[in-house]
Amino acid sequence: MENFVKEFDSYFQNFSFKEREKQIDKVDKKEFDIVIIGGGITGAGIAREAAIRGYSFCLVDKEDFAFGTSSKSSKLAHGGFRYLAQGEIKLVRESTTERNWLASALPNLVRPLGFVVNAYEGGKDSLSKIKIAVFLYDLISNFLSKYKNKNKHRYLTADKILEMEPEVKKEGLLGGAIYYDTNVDDSRLTIETIKDALAIAKSKKIDSYAFSYCRFIGFDKDENNYKLVYVQDRIGGLTHTIRGKVVINATGIWIDETLEKANIKQKFIRPTKGVHLIVKRQRLGNNNAFGLRSIDDGRFFFVIRRENYSYIGTTDTDYNENLDEPVCEKKDCDYLLNTINYVFPKANITYKDIISAYAGVRPLILEEGKSESAVSRKHIIYDHSNRFITIGGGKLTIFRKMAEDTILFLQKKGYIEQTKLKKNKLQSNKFKRNKRNISKKDYLIALKEKIIYKEELNKVGITRDYFDYCIRQYGKGAFIIFDYIIKNLDLGKRFIDDYILTKAEVVYHFNYEMALTISDILERRTETNCHLHYEKQRQLAEKIASFLIDFYGFNNDELKKQVEDYCERIDKNTRFLRENL
Ligand SMILES: Cc1cc2nc3c(=O)[nH]c(=O)nc-3n(C[C@H](O)[C@H](O)[C@H](O)COP(=O)(O)OP(=O)(O)OC[C@H]3O[C@@H](n4cnc5c(N)ncnc54)[C@H](O)[C@@H]3O)c2cc1C
Numbered sequence: 318m319e320n321f322v323k324e325f326d327s328y329f330q331n332f333s334f335k336e337r338e339k340q341i342d343k344v345d346k347k348e349f350d351i352v353i354i355g356g357g358i359t360g361a362g363i364a365r366e367a368a369i370r371g372y373s374f375c376l377v378d379k380e381d382f383a384f385g386t387s388s389k390s391s392k393l394a395h396g397g398f399r400y401l402a403q404g405e406i407k408l409v410r411e412s413t414t415e416r417n418w419l420a421s422a423l424p425n426l427v428r429p430l431g432f433v434v435n436a437y438e439g440g441k442d443s444l445s446k447i448k449i450a451v452f453l454y455d456l457i458s459n460f461l462s463k464y465k466n467k468n469k470h471r472y473l474t475a476d477k478i479l480e481m482e483p484e485v486k487k488e489g490l491l492g493g494a495i496y497y498d499t500n501v502d503d504s505r506l507t508i509e510t511i512k513d514a515l516a517i518a519k520s521k522k523i524d525s526y527a528f529s530y531c532r533f534i535g536f537d538k539d540e541n542n543y544k545l546v547y548v549q550d551r552i553g554g555l556t557h558t559i560r561g562k563v564v565i566n567a568t569g570i571w572i573d574e575t576l577e578k579a580n581i582k583q584k585f586i587r588p589t590k591g592v593h594l595i596v597k598r599q600r601l602g603n604n605n606a607f608g609l610r611s612i613d614d615g616r617f618f619f620v621i622r623r624e625n626y627s628y629i630g631t632t633d634t635d636y637n638e639n640l641d642e643p644v645c646e647k648k649d650c651d652y653l654l655n656t657i658n659y660v661f662p663k664a665n666i667t668y669k670d671i672i673s674a675y676a677g678v679r680p681l682i683l684e685e686g687k688s689e690s691a692v693s694r695k696h697i698i699y700d701h702s703n704r705f706i707t708i709g710g711g712k713l714t715i716f717r718k719m720a721e722d723t724i725l726f727l728q729k730k731g732y733i734e735q736t737k738l739k740k741n742k743l744q745s746n747k748f749k750r751n752k753r754n755i756s757k758k759d760y761l762i763a764l765k766e767k768i769i770y771k772e773e774l775n776k777v778g779i780t781r782d783y784f785d786y787c788i789r790q791y792g793k794g795a796f797i798i799f800d801y802i803i804k805n806l807d808l809g810k811r812f813i814d815d816y817i818l819t820k821a822e823v824v825y826h827f828n829y830e831m832a833l834t835i836s837d838i839l840e841r842r843t844e845t846n847c848h849l850h851y852e853k854q855r856q857l858a859e860k861i862a863s864f865l866i867d868f869y870g871f872n873n874d875e876l877k878k879q880v881e882d883y884c885e886r887i888d889k890n891t892r893f894l895r896e897n898l
Pocket residue numbers: 354355356357358359360377378379380381382383384385386387388389390391392393394395531532533534567568569570571575589590591592631676677678679680710711712713714715
């Protein structure tokens with residue numbers, strides 16, 4: 318264990334709140350190949366791809382990493398089953414390829430999930446259409462692919478569906494099929510990608526950095542034609558100048574706002590909002606995920622099984638309000654529940670059953686005259702011809718492809734030198750072989766064969782369930798958490814009895830994952846904002862605040878403010894529930 322801790326520390330010690338000030342003070346004196354604005358999955362992927370190909374990078378985000386859409390998605394690495402109906406075969410091939418790679422590279426974070434699709438009498442989708450769709454979906458995914466989806470679709474009779482899913486509506490059920498996509502933790506994927514980028518850069522001795530709470534405010538160039546990127550450090554309060562050969566605008570729904578700051582007058586983004594409701598899975602009674610059609614407008618949406626929870630979503634409506642704080646409203650919730658209670662009639666889900674809700678905004682590319690759902694999910698790379706590049710659109714699932722396209726684009730334009738790595742070849746498929754991440758074999762052993770788990774761990778309070786949860790969440794980082802607990806039993810304690818989060822995890826987030834606030838822990842290092850009932854959130858946030866004051870000596874007033882900020886966001890997303898109970 319000691320050797321592992323040392324090795325882990327050598328890669329990730331700089332990604333600690335303790336090192337931040339020292340690190341940020343260095344950047345004004347450096348010259349980077351690539352400056353990346355935006356630390357969502359798009360920016361994170363570009364940083365990782367840059368590191369793999371030997372380029373230095375400096376990435377900044379105005380908030381926490383994954384603050385934007387990359388923590389508010391449906392949390393699926395998926396091929397886009399519904400895009401088949403829109404004839405987007407190329408996009409489905411690209412997405413399924415990336416999904417399959419992700420599932421093999423990060424098995425703890427990207428886990429197979431079966432989706433049941435049912436045909437009903439008089440419904441929009443006939444049984445034969447569903448059968449053809451699931452067949453094509455797997456064919457597009459697996460035909461001549463290096464990475465295949467090993468979980469094959471199956472056709473289901475009505476009786477079989479009712480045996481597997483006794484809670485679904487029986488009347489008029491003709492049969493259906495099950496196909497497989499994957500669950501992913503979107504914000505953890507983003508943070509792990511940034512960590513991987515930094516670790517790869519470090520192993521190649523290339524100075525590279527990633528800073529959260531560091532806002533892009535303006536742009537210029539110096540006499541050597543280096544781009545000067547001005548950023549404001551929201552923690553230290555200083556303004557810094559970062560020099561780069563090229564600047565990437567990867568700010569998702571804020572792309573147009575960022576362009577304005579760079580004095581570029583162009584519009585790319587059509588923001589559309591999507592919400593999710595979360596209920597306990599046993600309450601809805603589903604055993605798998607479901608692809609459903611809304612009974613109101615025929616739109617496709619999901620019930621997603623995530624461990625003991627069911628996520629219901631999403632919606633897709635044009636959005637022109639505050640990009641920083643989209644919220645779930647009563648009308649969004651009613652739209653989803655209407656269909657849920659039709660398809661799961663015995664469950665009779667009401668507002669009382671909803672434990673949390675969240676809203677995200679899609680960074681779709683403007684396409685005149687199309688409805689929200691019909692806008693393509695393709696990505697674009699745009700050169701503003703002053704070494705300022707915008708990348709937008711796309712999906713979480715295809716972040717590696719988007720990153721590779723961006724780097725190849727920069728090479729082709731001559732903005733960065735060619736490296737020895739071959740062109741047009743996916744170079745970044747090495748999460749799997751990267752010793753810093755858990756391998757599929759380790760993961761399967763840990764979860765299925767129960768070999769890694771040693772009964773002695775029970776003596777220090779690490780139960781089998783907690784062990785599995787940590788491996789899923791943190792990969793090999795889980796062993797750092799276990800090490801903390803072995804050395805200090807108090808760190809193994811939960812903050813509140815009925816929620817799994819322990820003190821050791823919070824220490825890990827601060828020491829190795831650049832967490833800086835309570836929201837960073839509860840919304841992006843874990844899914845606490847989704848999994849703990851909204852009425853208990855304040856109690857937990859206050860306990861964490863007290864712990865941080867005692868353990869690290871953090872400032873009391875600052876922590877109080879962080880608790881209020883977090884609770885306010887939870888309140889906004891659940892206000893309609895409290896007002897209508
Ligand atoms: C409801 C919903 C469900 C979805 N479900 C899925 C799904 O299941 N699977 C899938 O593959 N895709 C899904 N998507 C799409 C996917 O989530 C997005 O395509 C992806 O997360 C976008 O990532 P991004 O990095 O481009 O943007 P973001 O994640 O929004 O990142 C942009 C970052 O830029 C930062 N920023 C903004 N301005 C500045 C500034 N001035 N200075 C510094 N930083 C700045 C922001 O703080 C933010 O962190 C979904 C989207 C939505 C809305």
